[in-house]
Amino acid sequence: MNELFLLHDASLKRYNTLGLDAVASNLYLPFSQEAFKQALIQTKNKTRVLIGRGANILLARAYYDDSYAFIVTSNAGDLRLENGEMVAEAGVTLDRLAWFCIEQSIGGFEFAEDIPGTVGGALIMNAGQFEYTIGMYVNWIDVYHPASDEFKRIYPDPDFFGYRRSKLEEEGAVVLACGLRTPPGESMKSLEKVLEYKRERYRKQPRNYPNAGSVFKRPTKDGETYYVWKLFEETGLRGYRIGDAQVSEKHPGFIVNLGKASQKDVLDLVNECMKRVKERFEIDLQLEWKVID
Known part of the structure; x- marks a missing residue:
């Protein structure tokens, strides 16, 4: 079964949360991890743009020609428990991750439920809110390095993540999957915390118009x-x-x-x-x- 689709002259409006009109000459839609890897291999001579949920990006052009390759990751995201840790592929959405943790009585990921992104993008920018970030829970990350055309596993050191940054971004690495720690939690307490966070964000943030999240880092x-x-x-x-x-x-x-x-x-x-x-x-x-x- 074909798990990788390529669309030409495709609208990107549904793939960016700011709702800007833009068209991509090449839009890749992988539906499995292997298809995602194939998309990366097939686009090695193009400027790759990886899109998860389309938040935190600004499409600065109305048309992206054949030198660009947009790859949507959110259809290729397996999430499972394995050997005492969560294994999350890059396309797993953060709300799905949070609800999976609630179902499995895993604590610590309640902050992620209302962040409109995927695990891959979250790791690149060390996404978080309140006092929590995803980098706090990472054991390992499987990445693809475009410069060397190499797939490998890395184990983050204490300096790997910072405020809205990670060494992944500095190295230009593409996230494939990661292993996440599973601190024990209580489902009902986690659910209460998720609802509390959601109420707080809805109270403060503009949800009535399209937006791409916070525009600037705190200086x-x-x-x-x-x-x-x-x-x-x-x-x-x-x-x-x-x-x-x-x-x-x-x-x-x-x-x-x-x-x-x-x-x-x-x-x-x-x-x-x-x-x-x-x-x-x-x-x-x-x-x-x-x-x-």
């Missing part, structure tokens, strides 16, 4: 860490709009698509935010989003 200056939304508040950016791209009125740390935002609308708004914060506070903001250009 530091002279040893002090700043909240982006407070910087935006003080520079008059709450509700600021260019075209249909708007700094959220509910939470200024987010940029939302009011309906028909273009790539230019979003990029211009991002640049305006960076410019105002730089002029007012002498702080250089760093994108949390990955710009696909």
Whole structure:
């Protein structure tokens, strides 16, 4: 049975949570781990773009020509218990991971339920919320190194993960699967915590418009860490709009698509935010989003 599909001139609108219109000359849809590996091998001479749930990315072009290969990983994600640990393939969605842990009475992963991503993307950026990150639970990671065309297993050292970063990103590695620790938990307590986290995020974050998650990392200056939304508040950016791209009125740390935002609308708004914060506070903001250009 064919488990790898290739679409040409395919719309990417459903594959990015910001809801931008874009078209890819090559869109690969693998439905198994082996098919995912085949997609990686077949695209070694192209600029690869891996998409899980499509959050935390900004499609900066309206059309990506034949030099690009988009690979959607979220259809190829096996999740199982094996030898006392969870084995999660890159395409496993974080909400699925959290609910699997609740069913198996595994604690610690409640934070992941409401993060719109996959295990692969989460490992690359060490996704998390509150005091938890996925990097806290990793035993090993199976990766593909494009530069050497090599598949291998790595065991993270204490410096491997940091705030919204990992050495995977620095090395340009592609995540295939990982082994995760399984701290004991209680299903009902985990469920209560999931609902508590979800209520908190719905209360604070804009869920009524498409968005790609937090736009910028929290900056530091002279040893002090700043909240982006407070910087935006003080520079008059709450509700600021260019075209249909708007700094959220509910939470200024987010940029939302009011309906028909273009790539230019979003990029211009991002640049305006960076410019105002730089002029007012002498702080250089760093994108949390990955710009696909």
